[in-house]
Amino acid sequence: MSGENLIEIKSVNRTYVDTNDNTVDALRNINLSVRKGEFFTIIGPSGCGKTTLLRLIAGLDRPESGEITLEGKEITAPDPQRGYVFQQGSLFPWLTVKKNIASGLKARGVYAAQKQEIAKYIDMIGLNGFENAYPHQISGGMAQRVAIARALINHPAALLLDEPMGALDSFTRADLQDKLLELWETDGTTMILVTHDVDEAIYLSDRIVIMTPRPGKVSEILEVGLPRPRHRGGTEFLALRRSILEKLHLASAQPQPEYTI
Amino acid sequence: MKFITTSSKNNSGLQEGTKLSTISAAPQSGGQTPAAARSLSPGHKVPNKKYFLWSLFSLSGFAVAEIISLSVPDSQDVVDTVYQLTLAGLIALYLGTAAFSFFDEARRVKFIGRAPFRFAMGIVLAVWDLLSTKFDILPLPFFPGPSKITSVFLDEYEFLLSNTGYSLRLFSAGFLSGVILGVGTGILIGWFSRVYYWLFPILKITGVIPAVAWMPFALTIFPTSFIAGVFLIAICAWFPVAFMTAQGMAGTQKIYFEVAKTLGAKQSYLLFHVALPNAIPQIFTGISTANGLAFTTLVVSEMMGAKGGLGYYINWAKTWSSYYKVYAAIIIMAVLFSLIMKVISLIQSRLLIWQRGLVK
Numbered sequence: 375m376s377g378e379n380l381i382e383i384k385s386v387n388r389t390y391v392d393t394n395d396n397t398v399d400a401l402r403n404i405n406l407s408v409r410k411g412e413f414f415t416i417i418g419p420s421g422c423g424k425t426t427l428l429r430l431i432a433g434l435d436r437p438e439s440g441e442i443t444l445e446g447k448e449i450t451a452p453d454p455q456r457g458y459v460f461q462q463g464s465l466f467p468w469l470t471v472k473k474n475i476a477s478g479l480k481a482r483g484v485y486a487a488q489k490q491e492i493a494k495y496i497d498m499i500g501l502n503g504f505e506n507a508y509p510h511q512i513s514g515g516m517a518q519r520v521a522i523a524r525a526l527i528n529h530p531a532a533l534l535l536d537e538p539m540g541a542l543d544s545f546t547r548a549d550l551q552d553k554l555l556e557l558w559e560t561d562g563t564t565m566i567l568v569t570h571d572v573d574e575a576i577y578l579s580d581r582i583v584i585m586t587p588r589p590g591k592v593s594e595i596l597e598v599g600l601p602r603p604r605h606r607g608g609t610e611f612l613a614l615r616r617s618i619l620e621k622l623h624l625a626s627a628q629p630q631p632e633y634t635i
Numbered sequence: 636m637k638f639i640t641t642s643s644k645n646n647s648g649l650q651e652g653t654k655l656s657t658i659s660a661a662p663q664s665g666g667q668t669p670a671a672a673r674s675l676s677p678g679h680k681v682p683n684k685k686y687f688l689w690s691l692f693s694l695s696g697f698a699v700a701e702i703i704s705l706s707v708p709d710s711q712d713v714v715d716t717v718y719q720l721t722l723a724g725l726i727a728l729y730l731g732t733a734a735f736s737f738f739d740e741a742r743r744v745k746f747i748g749r750a751p752f753r754f755a756m757g758i759v760l761a762v763w764d765l766l767s768t769k770f771d772i773l774p775l776p777f778f779p780g781p782s783k784i785t786s787v788f789l790d791e792y793e794f795l796l797s798n799t800g801y802s803l804r805l806f807s808a809g810f811l812s813g814v815i816l817g818v819g820t821g822i823l824i825g826w827f828s829r830v831y832y833w834l835f836p837i838l839k840i841t842g843v844i845p846a847v848a849w850m851p852f853a854l855t856i857f858p859t860s861f862i863a864g865v866f867l868i869a870i871c872a873w874f875p876v877a878f879m880t881a882q883g884m885a886g887t888q889k890i891y892f893e894v895a896k897t898l899g900a901k902q903s904y905l906l907f908h909v910a911l912p913n914a915i916p917q918i919f920t921g922i923s924t925a926n927g928l929a930f931t932t933l934v935v936s937e938m939m940g941a942k943g944g945l946g947y948y949i950n951w952a953k954t955w956s957s958y959y960k961v962y963a964a965i966i967i968m969a970v971l972f973s974l975i976m977k978v979i980s981l982i983q984s985r986l987l988i989w990q991r992g993l994v995k
Contacts, residue, residue, distance in 0.1 A: 432897055433897075434893055434896070434897070451896075452893070452896035452897045452899075453897075453899065454897065454898055454899035456897065457897065457898075458893070458894070458897040460890060460893075460894065463890065464890050464891075464894045466891060466894075466909070466912070467989060467990075468912040468913070468915070468989045469912075469989070470989075477895070477898060477908070478898045478899075480904070480908070481895055481898040481899045481900035481901075481904050481908075482898065482899035482900075508989045508991075510992065511992065524898065525897070525898070528898060528899065
């Protein structure tokens with residue numbers, strides 16, 4: 375793996391206004407770099423701003439200050455070179471599986487030239503025979519695979535995954551994790567995953583960044599360094615798991631009021 | 636059996652929208668899945684003997700009506716031929732359906748599910764025939780018998796046909812232009828905030844005016860009464876379609892736009908491939924409402940000013956106190972309007988095939 379950086383996040387700040395009209399720091403002074411081709415995971419408890427950060431990388435939101443660049447160019451708007459997979463319910467319900475994947479090409483206006491790729495991606499995600507099913511007719515795991523294929527068919531430089539397995543049961547989740555690794559290994563796309571599942575983070579990632587809430591900031595960056603395929607019950611795996619959990623616990627142990635009156 | 640209603644799952648928006656969808660839901664849901672057929676479980680087999688007996692039962696009502704018409708002497712001065720032929724036609728139709736449905740289990744269940752209703756219809760016709768044509772109990776000219784009414788279809792065949800054609804032309808021209816205009820303005824209002832600002836209040840104020848209120852004005856301004864009718868039907872169809880289109884587009888979930896943007900979509904893709912397909916269930920809610928309003932406007936405008944059409948025919952028959960002709964025109968309207976609604980619901984289920992099983 376080369377050390378070349380794909381995405382640079384420099385002194386990024388982002389605030390939002392909560393329901394009580396208080397300004398809250400969603401992200402404070404974030405500095406990160408994502409290497410080309412790596413599997414990069416952002417982990418943290420809810421409210422730590424990890425999804426906000428991912429949306430900034432996607433260009434769906436803009437930071438208040440600081441800048442995010444991809445290969446040196448500032449990110450200002452969404453672009454197919456940064457594919458995005460939402461937690462759930464992002465497939466167009468009026469399109470079949472095949473047409474949902476095709477919408478990745480159609481939105482860019484390259485459908486006619488590249489439609490032969492659709493079959494390849496349906497094959498890659500193992501949904502042969504479901505091409506003409508509508509989203510409500512397939513399972514949540516299948517739907518997430520379609521969402522991943524729809525983003526990957528545009529050959530993004532980075533695939534941004536916002537808790538894509540958060541709404542799945544544990545069997546489907548493990549299955550999709552393996553599928554994701556397989557896609558990553560064949561395609562070589564840089565993966566940026568947001569999750570709150572420690573096992574998932576260790577199982578998949580090259581590097582894990584731990585974020586802490588209120589204000590959202592980077593607490594620590596870990597190199598996983600375990601050989602793949604990883605065993606969820608292995609000694610090193612469990613040791614790493616314990617240490618991350620401790621850090622997450624410590625990170626959120628400072629007394630913070632949950633509610634403001 | 637699953638079928639589609641016009642209300643979409645994200646039709647939680649404005650009160651007006653909910654109201655519109657409930658109005659249109661009534662004619663939509665009727666007749667698609669008879670309660671009797673539903674009560675029989677899908678795996679339920681209908682044995683041959685049972686099917687045969689129920690088929691006979693289904694036809695027997697009309698057979699009774701036919702026998703009464705043929706055997707009991709008339710006390711009113713009418714020709715029974717058309718009525719008797721109509722009954723024979725109904726018997727032949729259901730006999731054919733019974734034979735056709737014999738080979739398919741689902742059709743069998745559906746066919747015998749409707750048997751009691753058909754039987755009752757036949758009996759109602761028989762009783763009506765006895766009370767009027769046969770024993771002259773119902774007072775004329777307001778309550779003619781079935782023979783008297785159906786005889787109009789033969790006696791005034793050409794005049795009725797030309798008037799039906801006129802109604803159909805007027806309806807098609809007015810309704811189609813209203814729907815097209817409605818979808819067009821709905822898209823503009825739902826998509827461009829500036830258009831929304833200027834046009835939506837006007838839509839809300841003018842849309843609630845019954846279209847026929849414009850009639851005196853329409854009849855003076857437009858060169859022919861046909862064009863005036865087209866105008867009236869078009870504006871009455873325009874409002875609900877425009878309103879529901881705008882509402883459906885505005886109700887598109889943010890996630891669909893965000894997904895499309897990350898896939899590289901431009902504005903035109905967001906409009907025509909995200910917001911518009913999302914609005915189609917609501918557009919059809921609007922179209923169904925517009926449909927009912929357009930029928931009313933059609934008949935009223937024909938009665939008031941037109942030189943043809945079924946409304947005109949009713950008015951004309953009334954001046955001669957030929958109430959049996961009024962009934963004949965009403966029967967044609969019922970059949971014609973049901974057919975038009977059927978066509979619309981076929982188009983709708985074709986376009987909304989993705990909702991099958993999603994919406995109950």
